[in-house]
Amino acid sequence: MRARLALLxxxxxxxxxxxFLVPLALLVRTVAADRATVRATAETQSLVPVVGTADPQTVRLTVEQLAAESGRPISVFLPDGTVLGAPVPRTPAVALAARGQSLTAESADGREVVIAVQGRPDGTAVIRTVVPRSQLTAGVTRAWLVLALLGVLLVLVGLVVADRLARTLVRPITELSAVSHRLASAELDARVTPAGPAELREVAGALNHLAGRIQVLLREEREQVADLSHRLRTPLTVLRLEAESLRDPDDAARLTTAVDGLERAVTGLIRQARWRSSTRDGRGGCDAAAVVGERVAFWSVLAEDTGRTVTLDLAPGPLPVGVADDELAAAVDALLGNVFAHTPDGTPFTVRLARDAGQVALTVADSGPGMPAGPVRRGASRAGSTGLGLDIADRAARAGGGRLELRGGPDGGTVALLRLGPPQP
Known part of the structure; x- marks a missing residue:
């Protein structure tokens, strides 16, 4: 923008x-020519008394002296045809002046000045001089250079002033852009210092108000999520007491483990809602091998109860990924939960975790009927669920610098591929 304003x-x-300068330059040239012509005319007219009254010898001496002083050729044409001074032929201007008319005419050598002198007994004499072109343009080149330098100087001054004015506009706009990018990167404490014209100060104030309003809305939303999650602790406590009161130790242990996992998920949700970092994405990293192994072990108990065969293929760890352990655990639970929710009991499934081109790839494949046709969107499901599970997995993948891919298996069923990138420094 500064460059465009400077160019303008x-x-x-x-x-x-x-x-302004082109007419002024032409005027300077005209004034210089007229000044030289007036000077030559005045010097030539000084000869009129001598030419009108003196004898030819006196006229010759006077003409030669004036020609030497002025540096211009001067000629006097007497009525009898005698030419005194510079020997030149009679020109049309001289012939016209012999009839009693003084004039100035342009010639090949410069500007010709002829003056008719009347009063001689033998007729009208004519005084002729020529102003060379060098005298007509004397000082014009220097004046033009001065005008050109003045023009360049004025343009440079205009550029400096325009740049100063542009800076007062561009700097606040640049700050507005930087703060908007910081707000887009979740730096909600970023604010703009109002500066520049009144319109830009008004925009800065509006952006600061918007940032403050976003902070308030997010704080209220997080508090509501935290409060809602906190309310789940009471029924969880009841479930824990009910699990501990079971007579079968195995059932009590299994239910207690499930309640512990649910309580950890609720605690993680509260922590994430209330104490989310204000950095770029607010996410850390974890060992994918440990998290996936722990969650598959948890779901293996339910798989055994429903007659499902679980094939687990874990690459040797650690496998660091750029997503927090609770979010990765939620994504794995969502994928495995879909297998249990949308395939009949006894349907086998495979969980594979491996390195793939600098990323970590988690594959969950089942032999069920496959996914319904059509895209899967958050909050929308074609299989009677909430439609949030795959969205949770997809957000975890994107948070970890990867993506979620869904496709059909070679022998039917569904293959969910969760790609995760390495932790960011």
Missing amino acids: AAAVGVLVLTA
Whole structure:
């Protein structure tokens, strides 16, 4: 923007200066020519008394002396045809002046000045001189150079002033852009210092108000999520007491483990809602091998109860990924939960975790009927669920610098591929 404003100022300055300096330069040339012509005419007219009254010898001496002083050729044409001074042929201007008319005419050598002298007994004499072109343009080149330098100087001054004015506009706009990018990167404490014209200060104030309003809305939303999650602790406590009161130790242990996992998920949700970092994404990293192994072990108990065969293929760890352990655990639970929710009992499934081109790839494949046709969107499901499970997995994948891929298996069923990138430094 500064460059465009400077270019605009330069263009306007050049046009304005051209409109003024070109006529001024022509005027300087005309004035110089007229000044040389007036000087030559005045010097020539000083000969009129001598030419009108003196004898030819006196006229010759006077003409030669004036020609030597002025540096211009001077000739006197007497009525009898005698030419005194510079020997030149009679020109049309001289012939016209012999009839009693003084004039100035342009010639190949410069500007010709002829003066008719009347009062001689033998007729009208004519005094002729020529102003060379070097005298007609004396000082014009220097004046033009001065005008050109003045024009360049004025353009440069205009550019400096335009740049200063542009800086007062560009700097607040740049700050507005930087703060908007910081807000987009979750730096909600970023604010703009109002500066520049009134319109930009108003925009800065509006952006600061918007940032503050976003902070308030997010704080209220997180508090509501935290409060809702906290309310789940009471029924969880009841479930724990009910599990501990079971007579079968195995059932009590299994239910207690499930309640512990649910309580950890609720605690993680509260912590994430209330104490989320204000950094770029607020996420850490974890060992994918440990998290996936722990969650598969948890679901293996339910798989055994429903007659499902679980095939687990874990690459040797650690496998660091750029997503927090609770979010990765939630994504794995969502994928495995879909297998249990949308395939009949006894349907086998496979969980594979491996390195793949600098990323970690988690594959969950089942031999069920496959996914319904159509895209899967958050909150929408074609299989009677909430439609949030795959969205949780997809958000975890994107948070970890990867993506979620869904496709059909070679022998039917569904293959969910969760790609996760390495932790960010």
